[in-house]
Amino acid sequence: MVKKSNKDSMISTVELGRAIKRRREETNMSLRDLADKTGVSASTLSRIENGTGKPDADNIARLTNWLDVPIDRVMKGKSKKDTVEPVVYYPHEATPEIVEAHLRADKNLSPETAKSLSELFRVAYSQFSDSEKK
Amino acid sequence: MVKKSNKDSMISTVELGRAIKRRREETNMSLRDLADKTGVSASTLSRIENGTGKPDADNIARLTNWLDVPIDRVMKGKSKKDTVEPVVYYPHEATPEIVEAHLRADKNLSPETAKSLSELFRVAYSQFSDSEKK
DNA sequence: GTACTATGTTTCACAGATGGGACACGGCTT
DNA sequence: AAGCCGTGTCCCATCTGTGAAACATAGTAC
Numbered sequence: 001m002v003k004k005s006n007k008d009s010m011i012s013t014v015e016l017g018r019a020i021k022r023r024r025e026e027t028n029m030s031l032r033d034l035a036d037k038t039g040v041s042a043s044t045l046s047r048i049e050n051g052t053g054k055p056d057a058d059n060i061a062r063l064t065n066w067l068d069v070p071i072d073r074v075m076k077g078k079s080k081k082d083t084v085e086p087v088v089y090y091p092h093e094a095t096p097e098i099v100e101a102h103l104r105a106d107k108n109l110s111p112e113t114a115k116s117l118s119e120l121f122r123v124a125y126s127q128f129s130d131s132e133k134k
Numbered sequence: 135m136v137k138k139s140n141k142d143s144m145i146s147t148v149e150l151g152r153a154i155k156r157r158r159e160e161t162n163m164s165l166r167d168l169a170d171k172t173g174v175s176a177s178t179l180s181r182i183e184n185g186t187g188k189p190d191a192d193n194i195a196r197l198t199n200w201l202d203v204p205i206d207r208v209m210k211g212k213s214k215k216d217t218v219e220p221v222v223y224y225p226h227e228a229t230p231e232i233v234e235a236h237l238r239a240d241k242n243l244s245p246e247t248a249k250s251l252s253e254l255f256r257v258a259y260s261q262f263s264d265s266e267k268k
Numbered sequence: 269g270t271a272c273t274a275t276g277t278t279t280c281a282c283a284g285a286t287g288g289g290a291c292a293c294g295g296c297t298t
Numbered sequence: 299a300a301g302c303c304g305t306g307t308c309c310c311a312t313c314t315g316t317g318a319a320a321c322a323t324a325g326t327a328c
Contacts, residue, residue, distance in 0.1 A: 047286090047307090053285060054191060056286080057189065176318095
């Protein structure tokens with residue numbers, strides 16, 4: 001018989017919340033920005049990021065979709081081997097194009113600064129992806 | 135902005151229900167048997183198999199775990215990057231001197247920040263040009 | 269026939285997740 | 299100073315999934 005104490009929840013919500021928050025701050029989005037983008041309300045996002053309660057299936061789907069991570073990373077349904085999966089990690093999907101979009105959207109940065117930072121990231125990015133490629 | 139009419143749910147519950155029912159009948163298990171095995175109550179199982187309502191995250195995890203199928207099979211998250219706003223990228227001459235000038239001229243940046251960023255760019259730039267000259 | 273059991277369904281009260289709105293705080297601008 | 303705007307959090311009414319128990323039905327044994 002499978003016990004079902006509230007403790008052994010099958011989903012690791014805290015990790016999800018941390019991942020969301022990190023990605024959100026990395027891309028300089030507000031909770032309401034993310035809410036518009038994902039369809040999850042700001043209040044719910046706040047709760048999730050702080051690990052309060054468990055999001056329902058739809059919101060998990062929406063958020064993992066936005067994060068572009070497999071849901072299995074969040075729902076520990078160890079189907080095959082007991083890979084003690086770490087947690088939600090998320091590869092930087094920050095392409096130079098995305099970064100530049102964010103920089104240019106930042107009202108606190110002058111166009112010149114935004115441009116310079118874009119350039120900077122592009123240089124670093126090319127370095128990174130080069131070293132990645134074998 | 136992502137609309138959120140209750141219709142376009144991110145999870146396809148009906149398929150999950152069908153799969154559960156099929157597998158359960160294949161193995162000649164009653165709802166209560168499955169309930170004992172998975173931790174999901176018989177009543178909830180009945181609802182899921184009949185496609186009534188949407189199971190919460192925990193139950194989805196338990197059932198997909200029992201089915202031994204990846205959850206992504208149930209949660210249809212098109213992980214495509216159709217949300218990336220198109221951006222025109224215009225490269226420009228980004229020497230450390232020019233970048234630094236821009237940063238220092240930006241009155242929205244503290245001198246320390248400008249300096250740090252200049253430094254950062256110089257490091258990345260030197261590495262980049264090093265790898266350029268093979 | 270009457271019991272009894274097994275199975276799926278439905279009822280019901282409850283716990284909790286959700287989203288809109290209000291709130292407090294901080295940063296800017298005037 | 300005051301006002302305004304953005305941000306995160308919290309409150310609260312509403313909605314929804316859940317599980318135990320009651321229910322309906324069918325089959326089986328007596």
